[in-house]
Amino acid sequence: MKTDLNQLEPQALVDAFLKYPPAGFQVHEPDNFLAFFYTRFNLLTTLDVALHQKIKALPGYRHWQNMLHLQTCFVGTTVTEYTLLSAQLSAQQMTEFLKQHIQKTRLTIIKDLPLNSPFISEMENNYSQELIKSAEKNGFLSVEGQALAYVPIDFENREDYLSRLSKSRRKNLKRKLKSLNEIDVEILATGHAKFQDAEFTAQLYRLYLNVYHQSEIHFDLLSPAFFQAILQDGDSGGTVLFYWVGTALAGFNLCYEYRGNLVDKYIGFNYPLATDHNLYFISWFVNLEYARVRGMKFYIAGWTDPEVKAQLGAEFTFTRHLVWIRSPVLRFILTRLRSVFEADHHWHQQQELKS
Known part of the structure; x- marks a missing residue:
């Protein structure tokens, strides 16, 4: 049906x-x-x-x-x-x-x-x-x-977005965002030749498992075959954002552009490197900027960690x-x-x- x-x-x-x-x-x-x-x-x-x-x-x-x-x-x-x-x-x-x-x-x-x-x-x-x-x-x-957390893409730039938060939150986030100076962001569309490398997709799956195992909620454990299928699909509108610290992959984020929104689906972290570089917060602002540049209506940020996402400026439905x-x-x-x-x-x- x-x-x-x-x-x-x-x-x-x-x-x-x-x-x-x-x-x-x-x-x-x-x-x-x-x-x-x-x-x-x-x-x-x-x-x-x-x-x-x-x-x-x-x-x-x-x-x-x-x-x-x-x-x-x-x-x-x-x-x-x-x-x-x-x-x-x-x-x-x-x-x-x-x-x-x-x-x-x-x-x-x-x-x-x-x-x-x-x-x-x-x-x-x-x-x-x-x-x-x-x-x-x-x-x-x-x-x-x-x-379900989301952000309307109605801001002009990062400073405009931060200006809507409280003074204490702005100060805290600006401090965390300094880690961007130590990170190289690489953006690839799903279907890219890099995702044909079985060793590389296995590495991404391990980073996903790191996040899964440290989560309070364990319900759906996705399989390596699932990840390989979605990463190799070049027609889905998927985008993978990689965060590199030198030659080390600190984490990745898989999002989809669909119906004029940027939908955040899966994330993987290399602990403790990701934590040391405030990657959770960094990825939030990188995704917002990506959505703004692409002319998206909303950044849809998922179900988990509502308290943290509220501090980052999210709204909820x-x-x-x-x-x-x-x-x-x-x-x-x-x-x-x-x-x-x-x-x-x-x-x-x-x-x-x-x-």
């Missing part, structure tokens, strides 16, 4: 996900419905870090933690910011189709439905609202999703997850604990109260 709603990334990225799914994912792409996948999902994945740590510290956790891992069906992919939907199905038709096909799965999640997103059309936003209402009427639990829970007992429990899975939403509310 053709997906024509909510797409912020090139189809090539979705195709690579379907062909080379993350470890432990069973991906399905039926002719008469949207792509979905099965995996064992840890219910603690989206919890606030502090609460997650408290639960892990409970007596006997290592003995009963497997009870929190449920075989789950996800509608969507993990390589797109939003769930890709099809205008061929009305919201009611999609809800009915799902209810017919999820009876044997303990947990089904329609992930990352956009809510008043600035990146898509009014029709697409309205479809999500209709789907949420229809699903809630049919027994789905609606859960607030994560904070949110999503909603729709969850079907087969077990009445589990449904009762999770319905009453729903708020603990909405960490980003609570964080954002607290930030708005402070401002």
Whole structure:
């Protein structure tokens, strides 16, 4: 079934996900419905870090933690910011189709439905609202999703952008940006001959793994074959930005130009070299400048580290997850604990109260 709603990334990225799914994912792409996948999902994945740590510290956790891992069906992919939907199905038709096909799965999640997103059309936003209402009427639990960071490209230059931040943040970031004097930035389009070098792409994958393993959230471990496929695809609009300190590769960032936006997808760091040169912050400003020069509307910076990205000047848009829970007992429990899975939403509310 053709997906024509909510797409912020090139189809090539979705195709690579379907062909080379993350470890432990069973991906399905039926002719008469949207792509979905099965995996064992840890219910603690989206919890606030502090609460997650408290639960892990409970007596006997290592003995009963497997009870929190449920075989789950996800509608969507993990390589797109939003769930890709099809205008061929009305919201009611999609809800009915799902209810017919999820009876044997303990947990089904329609992930990352956009809510008043600035990146898509009014029709697409309205479809999500209709789907949420229809699903809630049919027994789905609606859960607030994560904070998607973005920056409107409406500034003239770096100084103009920094001038919008607080004095203390400007001072801190200007200090970090001095590391740019020690870094050479190289920009290559995906499909470049350099990505035919298996040893080089393996090095990039190792840098990706460095970031993956130090992250608080471990959900989708992408494969070397996936990375090789997207790096060698010259028709996807992908851009790889490399950060060199002398002859050492400190890190890289893979972004896509699509629908007039620059979408930041994957990053890899060579620790501690990347940390010593403030590469996280450097890459933020290099991406902003790249987006400005290319005439992009938005820099879409992803889901992770909302607190840090807020300090860097990001704005946020949110999503909603729709969850079907087969077990009445589990449904009762999770319905009453729903708020603990909405960490980003609570964080954002607290930030708005402070401002």
